[in-house]
Amino acid sequence: MLTYTLRRLLLAIPTLLVISLVIFLLVDFAPGSPMSQIPLTVPPEVRLKIIAAMGADQPVFLRYFLWLRQFFWVEPLYAIDHLLGTSLAGDAQRIVSWQSRSPVFSIIAERIPQTLTVIGTAYLIGVLIALPIGIYSAYRQYSWFDQLGTFIAMIGFSVPTFFTGVLLIIIFSVGLGWFPTFYNTTLQITDWASFKQQVLQMALPVTVLALFNAAEISRYTRSAMLDNLTQDYVRTARAKGMSERVVVLRHVLRNSLIPVVTVIALGVPSIFGGAIITEQVFKVNGIGAALISAINSSDLPMVQTLTFIFAILIVLFNLIADILYGILDPRVRYD
Amino acid sequence: MKLKTALLGAACAFALAPAAFAERGTDGEVKLTFPQAVSILNPYLSNGTKDVYAASMIIEPLAGFDTSGVVIAKLVTEVPSVANGGISEDLTTITWKLIPGLKWSDGSAFTAGDVVFTYEYCTHPEGGCASLSKFDGIKTVEAVDDATVKVTFTAPKPNPFNAFVGSQSPIIQKAQFAACIGAAAPTCTAQNFGPIGTGPFRVTGFTVDDTVSMDANPEYRDPAKPAFATAMIKGGGDAVGSARAVMETGEFDYAWNTQIAPEVQAGMTAAGKGAFVVAFGTLVERIEINLTDPSADLAEGERSTAKHPHPILSNFDVRKALSMAIDRQTLVDVGYGAGGAATCNMIPAPALFTSDNTGCIAQNMAGAKALLDGAGWKDSDGDGIRDKDGKKLSILYQTTVNPIRQDFQALIKSWWTELGAEVELKAIDPGVFFGGDAGSPDTFQKFYADVEMYANNFDGTDPEVYLAGYTCNKAPSPDNQWQGENINRFCDPAYDAMLVELSATRDDAKRGEIAKKMNDMLTKDSMTIIPLVHRGTLSAHSNALGGVAINAWDSELWNVADWFRVK
Numbered sequence: 001m002l003t004y005t006l007r008r009l010l011l012a013i014p015t016l017l018v019i020s021l022v023i024f025l026l027v028d029f030a031p032g033s034p035m036s037q038i039p040l041t042v043p044p045e046v047r048l049k050i051i052a053a054m055g056a057d058q059p060v061f062l063r064y065f066l067w068l069r070q071f072f073w074v075e076p077l078y079a080i081d082h083l084l085g086t087s088l089a090g091d092a093q094r095i096v097s098w099q100s101r102s103p104v105f106s107i108i109a110e111r112i113p114q115t116l117t118v119i120g121t122a123y124l125i126g127v128l129i130a131l132p133i134g135i136y137s138a139y140r141q142y143s144w145f146d147q148l149g150t151f152i153a154m155i156g157f158s159v160p161t162f163f164t165g166v167l168l169i170i171i172f173s174v175g176l177g178w179f180p181t182f183y184n185t186t187l188q189i190t191d192w193a194s195f196k197q198q199v200l201q202m203a204l205p206v207t208v209l210a211l212f213n214a215a216e217i218s219r220y221t222r223s224a225m226l227d228n229l230t231q232d233y234v235r236t237a238r239a240k241g242m243s244e245r246v247v248v249l250r251h252v253l254r255n256s257l258i259p260v261v262t263v264i265a266l267g268v269p270s271i272f273g274g275a276i277i278t279e280q281v282f283k284v285n286g287i288g289a290a291l292i293s294a295i296n297s298s299d300l301p302m303v304q305t306l307t308f309i310f311a312i313l314i315v316l317f318n319l320i321a322d323i324l325y326g327i328l329d330p331r332v333r334y335d
Numbered sequence: 336m337k338l339k340t341a342l343l344g345a346a347c348a349f350a351l352a353p354a355a356f357a358e359r360g361t362d363g364e365v366k367l368t369f370p371q372a373v374s375i376l377n378p379y380l381s382n383g384t385k386d387v388y389a390a391s392m393i394i395e396p397l398a399g400f401d402t403s404g405v406v407i408a409k410l411v412t413e414v415p416s417v418a419n420g421g422i423s424e425d426l427t428t429i430t431w432k433l434i435p436g437l438k439w440s441d442g443s444a445f446t447a448g449d450v451v452f453t454y455e456y457c458t459h460p461e462g463g464c465a466s467l468s469k470f471d472g473i474k475t476v477e478a479v480d481d482a483t484v485k486v487t488f489t490a491p492k493p494n495p496f497n498a499f500v501g502s503q504s505p506i507i508q509k510a511q512f513a514a515c516i517g518a519a520a521p522t523c524t525a526q527n528f529g530p531i532g533t534g535p536f537r538v539t540g541f542t543v544d545d546t547v548s549m550d551a552n553p554e555y556r557d558p559a560k561p562a563f564a565t566a567m568i569k570g571g572g573d574a575v576g577s578a579r580a581v582m583e584t585g586e587f588d589y590a591w592n593t594q595i596a597p598e599v600q601a602g603m604t605a606a607g608k609g610a611f612v613v614a615f616g617t618l619v620e621r622i623e624i625n626l627t628d629p630s631a632d633l634a635e636g637e638r639s640t641a642k643h644p645h646p647i648l649s650n651f652d653v654r655k656a657l658s659m660a661i662d663r664q665t666l667v668d669v670g671y672g673a674g675g676a677a678t679c680n681m682i683p684a685p686a687l688f689t690s691d692n693t694g695c696i697a698q699n700m701a702g703a704k705a706l707l708d709g710a711g712w713k714d715s716d717g718d719g720i721r722d723k724d725g726k727k728l729s730i731l732y733q734t735t736v737n738p739i740r741q742d743f744q745a746l747i748k749s750w751w752t753e754l755g756a757e758v759e760l761k762a763i764d765p766g767v768f769f770g771g772d773a774g775s776p777d778t779f780q781k782f783y784a785d786v787e788m789y790a791n792n793f794d795g796t797d798p799e800v801y802l803a804g805y806t807c808n809k810a811p812s813p814d815n816q817w818q819g820e821n822i823n824r825f826c827d828p829a830y831d832a833m834l835v836e837l838s839a840t841r842d843d844a845k846r847g848e849i850a851k852k853m854n855d856m857l858t859k860d861s862m863t864i865i866p867l868v869h870r871g872t873l874s875a876h877s878n879a880l881g882g883v884a885i886n887a888w889d890s891e892l893w894n895v896a897d898w899f900r901v902k
Contacts, residue, residue: 031775032766037383038465040769041794041801044818046467047771053463053521093522100374100543101521102528107543169576174583181580182368182569182587186546283571285372285545293372293544293571298766 001326005319012315019311020071024064024304032298034098054098056300067304070095075105099299107290107302108309112272114185115279115286119271122206126213127264133214134221134260138229139248149218156215165208165281172204179204183284205282209275213267220263224256231255258328265321269313360551360564362900365880367589367892368577372544372570377527378503379457379464380520387502388591389547389568391890394505394532397431397450397484398496400888402614404685404796406496410434410445410506410533415495426491426841431484431499438554439508440537447478450499452509459517468800469497469504493841494797501795502890506533535561535896545570555896562899575599581875582609588880591891593873597672600873609878613674613871616887617801618792619683620675622657622732622747622865624648627824629731629783636813639782641824646726648785652710653728654862657786659706660750662698667868669746670739678869682798682854684887687843690851692859695866703754714755721755733761733777734788735768743788743867773816780811782822790870796888799837799846802853805863806831825863830856 034056038047051057058066070093077089094103133153137146173181180201189195228234229252237247276288283289287306294302326332373389375381397410406414412432415421422429437445454476457464474487476498486498498504508531515523528541535555540548547568551561569587578593580586582603593611595603600611628643637643647653663677679695682688707713712721712728721728730751734740741762748758761784763777768789776783793801803809804820807828811819830853837849857864874891876883882898885891 031764031770031772031777033770033772035771036766036769039384040791040820042465043468043800044771044820046465048818049460049467050463050465053461053518096521097374097543101380102375102524102543106524110542110545169579174579177584180586181576181584182572184546184569185542186540186548186567280572281576283569283576285542285571289571290544296766298770 001323005323008319008322012319016308016312016315019315020068020308021064023307023311024067025060027300027303027307028060028063034298034300037099037297056098066093067095067301071305071308078103078105095301095305097294097299097302099294099297099302104302104305108287108306111286111290114183114284115288116271118183118202118205118279118284118286119209119275121202122209122275123213123267123271125206125210127217129210130214130217131221131260134218135225135248135253137218138222138225141226146222149222152211153215153218156211157219161208161212161275161278162281164211165204165278168204168208169281181282183282185285205275205278205284208281209278217260217263217267221256221260224259225252228252228256254328258325261324261328262321265317265324266314269310269317272313273310358559359555359561362562362564364565364567365563365589365895365898365900366587367566367568367591368572368580368587369568369570369591370572370574370577371592373541373547373568374544375527376530376538376541376547377507378505379462379466379507380527381465385570385591388890388892390505390530391502391534391892392536392549392566392895393534393538394507394530395534396501396505397433397499399501399890399893400796400886401893402884402886402888404888406500410437422495426488426493426495428485428487429492429495430479431486433482433484434556435482437533437556439531439533440552440554441508441531442554443508443510444481445506445533446481447484448481449506449509450484451476451478452512453504453506454498456507456512456516456520457504459520461517462520464520466503469501471497473498491841493838493846494795494799497795501888502893503794508532536566539565557896560896562897566895578603578611578875581877582606582611585609585877585879588877589883590875591872593875594671594674595873597668597670600672600674603875607878609875611673611873611875612883612885613873614885614887614891615676615684615869615871616792617682617684617798618790618870618872619678619681619866620743620788620790620868620870621681622786622788622867623782623823624654624657624863624865625782625785625787625823626863627782629785631783639824640812641810641826645785647728647730650710651862652706653712654865656703656706656710656754657730657751657756658695658862658865659699659703660754661695661747661865661867662750663696663867666743666746669742671868671870674871674873675868676871678866679858680854680869681858681864681866682793682801682850683866683869685796687847688798688850688854690854690858692855694859698750700750700753707755712755719755720757727757728755729757729759730786731759731761731784732786732788733763733768733784735765736762737765740788771818773818778817780817780819780822782811786865787822788867797846798850798854799834802837802850803834805853805857806834823863825857825861827856827861 035047035051074089074092074094078094081087081089097104097107133149137149140146169181172178183201187194187198189198234252237251276292279286279288291306369385371385373385375386376390378387378390395409398406398414399409401407408414410433412434413419415429439445457466458470472488472492474489476486479485511526511531515526529538535552536549537552539550549566551564574593574595577590578595581590583606585608626645627639627641628645629639633643667675667677677696679692680690707721712723714721734744744760748760751758767775767777768779771778779787779789805825807826809819809821810824811817811822833849833853840846858866879901881901884894886893
């Protein structure tokens with residue numbers, strides 16, 4: 001297992017390098033220019049100077065190698081400096097956003113907390129809702145509970161979040177006035193009152209996203225359970241006189257979880273990626289909102305760095321899912 | 336003795352009573368929301384309106400503009416003029432006298448050295464300063480003494496109120512930005528996110544593209560202001576969400592740029608919690624005509640250049656007919672509601688420069704058809720499309736991807752089709768259209784289409800720079816990497832001559848006359864530009880917020896120091 005993990009990790013390096021080049025070229029050759037953000041009242045010669053000051057007029061491969069150096073060398077040095085109080089990086093140029101002229105990693109650090117709180121909570125709640133629904137739906141297939149579960153899952157899966165989000169805002173914020181429509185990122189939790197405020201402002205976005213996540217995972221759980229419930233070993237277990245509880249929750253569930261765990265693990269990178277639309281609707285201003293605003297303003301360093309971080313997370317969680325698979329299913333051996 | 340003390344006490348109580356009504360920091364927090372979040376608080380590195388407006392609460396220029404576009408003193412004792420000796424007789428110098436004893440929010444003294452530094456900061460060749468053109472034509476900026484700044488121009492300057500005037504050229508503190516000059520400018524993150532200023536508020540927290548937190552500046556020059564103790568600007572979301580937070584849920588006091596559909600505006604106003612306010616500046620949504628041939632049959636480098644006049648649109652009657660067929664009021668009703676007005680001018684304001692040209696407002700379809708008939712454009716082959724000399728009246732009409740613009744395209748297409756033209760529509764991503772990439776065929780400068788629609792405006796109250804964009808030498812072409820404002824490739828020596836005359840004219844009334852004539856030359860006399868809608872900026876404020884006076888000539892938040900809580 002260890003050699004397998006090491007081999008996979010080593011293999012990930014060239015994969016990620018190729019991914020970074022592809023992303024860089026795609027982002028760079030995509031139409032659009034940071035110049036479009038400069039008002040028309042700024043004369044052309046001033047525009048050219050602004051672009052030159054950003055370094056956006058340099059040849060593409062020069063910018064790529066500069067970015068690689070910044071990402072893999074300068075930024076880790078800054079991280080070490082930040083943690084240990086050293087000054088290894090000196091004044092080397094960091095990856096800087098064209099839009100705000102601020103280091104991309106400090107923007108990410110500013111935004112990770114709200115993204116993880118909102119999207120992470122929604123994912124966790126989604127999983128916690130989905131598992132019991134999926135298990136019971138499969139156990140009582142075609143019962144009214146199963147039908148209802150299927151119905152809600154279909155709604156959660158097929159109705160887009162920009163619709164459910166706005167619908168909830170109109171009912172619960174505009175109509176009833178229970179929840180705020182803006183997420184306050186500067187809120188500090190110091191006492192019960194501010195904790196209540198935090199819960200209130202998280203309620204709507206978490207509901208929207210949890211519904212969406214639960215829909216997907218409950219369907220996977222249900223079908224995995226159904227596959228296993230008809231297996232011979234289930235009949236054997238029952239014949240041995242085990243209680244239904246043990247049969248379902250120990251024998252069937254454990255075997256059914258293998259594909260479900262993979263799905264859940266592969267969904268984790270999307271927590272870090274944020275939820276572009278939901279963040280926009282509730283003004284959570286996390287990573288997803290940063291990505292979309294960077295794309296809109298052709299802020300290439302920001303788009304490039306964010307997408308590359310997502311690529312790293314996806315490669316990493318694929319590996320984690322594979323390893324978990326081996327742990328959960330003793331038949332799977334990688335050596 | 337006792338009586339005297341009591342009387343003194345009573346006198347003091349009376350003297351203090353009015354102050355109690357207007358005291359700094361008594362009204363709690365004012366909350367603003369911008370649909371586009373604030374990225375940076377240094378306008379010299381951004382020029383995005385959101386950033387300039389947010390920064391205007393913190394850093395201030397020497398003088399600003401009031402709601403009617405008149406220059407008002409901010410950090411100076413009076414607005415310089417020839418009469419008070421602030422502007423020299425030959426119009427080559429302007430002398431600003433700073434308010435004595437003025438302090439930065441950190442308590443240090445505000446001096447002429449800071450103003451000189453601001454000039455050096457923005458004009459540094461490697462700084463990439465976005466407001467560089469504000470400092471055009473300046474020879475020197477010098478500190479005569481600590482409280483006097485003298486600006487010398489290279490030539491007589493009829494309108495010297497560019498540098499240090501208006502929210503785009505505020506004064507930054509020398510002590511704070513001294514190490515941030517030139518190429519180092521973008522690396523000064525802490526300074527760019529937390530400039531020290533003289534404005535009513537100072538920064539206490541900044542998260543990029545999200546929230547600006549501020550509190551009242553303890554050193555603000557009016558001890559009774561601002562009424563609010565703290566302020567915050569939350570960004571993100573969309574215009575509808577921002578408007579809703581002010582007009583329906585009451586979470587925010589003020590929302591900037593709530594450009595939403597007219598029927599949604601009406602619904603939100605009905606909720607009774609706030610009001611929409613609109614400021615009409617100089618922004619005009621227009622159709623620009625390509626006077627050169629954009630045909631793909633021409634060689635690259637010759638397409639859309641002055642070498643090949645446009646086969647159809649070179650004809651004045653065709654251009655005029657296209658304008659006559661448009662019902663501008665319908666466009667306003669569909670797209671902007673209270674936030675727009677039909678116009679025939681490319682300079683819609685201020686009044687001094689606005690021509691009385693209103694002939695295009697009423698739609699005249701019959702007249703347009705007659706005009707084309709008279710010019711020989713007839714449907715000779717019965718396919719419903721007019722033609723002449725074997726050329727069909729076929730038009731490629733491009734604009735950016737934007738719901739209102741697509742509505743406009745559809746409406747105008749229906750009118751032009753009725754007129755007998757064949758219209759093909761094209762919508763381009765705004766990042767590409769305005770991106771100015773010389774390699775892309777879809778930039779508005781390259782103009783590989785017959786007509787294109789977008790909005791343009793000019794800064795401040797004087798249109799000279801704006802009008803200067805339409806001279807022959809400003810036409811984008813391969814020779815200048817497709818840069819230039821004269822995207823129509825309009826070229827009239829008489830126009831160029833008038834521009835020279837305008838820049839040499841000092842008398843305001845005379846300048847107005849010339850600008851109006853130039854406006855007419857581009858619009859009704861040549862139909863090079865077909866203005867459609869004079870667009871305002873629509874913002875929303877809560878009924879609980881007092882003192883809002885929306886301003887199109889400066890930052891919308893220009894008088895934020897005067898805002899108060901309605902109780």
